[in-house]
Amino acid sequence: MGAQLCSQADPVVSVSPLASPWALPQETHPDLEVPAGKECAICFHHAANTCLVPCGHTHFCSSCAWRVFGDTATCPMCRREIQAVVPARGPPALRTEEGPPV
Numbered sequence: 001m002g003a004q005l006c007s008q009a010d011p012v013v014s015v016s017p018l019a020s021p022w023a024l025p026q027e028t029h030p031d032l033e034v035p036a037g038k039e040c041a042i043c044f045h046h047a048a049n050t051c052l053v054p055c056g057h058t059h060f061c062s063s064c065a066w067r068v069f070g071d072t073a074t075c076p077m078c079r080r081e082i083q084a085v086v087p088a089r090g091p092p093a094l095r096t097e098e099g100p101p102v
Contacts, residue, residue, distance in 0.1 A: 040064050042076065053084040062087075 034047045041048065046061035052069075057077045060068070065085045068074070073082045 042068070049088055051086050051088045052082050053086055055080045055082075058088045 034045075038047055040046050040061035041059035042064040043061060046063065048059050048061060050060050050062050050065040051058050052060070052065065052075050055075045055078050057075055059077060062085070068076060069082050069085050074080070075082055
């Protein structure tokens, strides 16, 4: 299975694991389901909506991504050091399965 990469990560400076410079809303409405394959790979409840820098994995909701960043600062998918967590941008069609961002 290839890694999904975020398409347009802004240049980012390392941030404190305790500080979240932005917050993404977590959909908790019972009538709104996350499409199969688009849910967070950790909690399987919220939509995956973040991009880990520099690896580019986009498999995590903001809550889980920030928790991992604060706990280990290591990507659960590839084990690379996480330097920042940024919002994933663009629809999934703009993200690639393998290779650099488009």
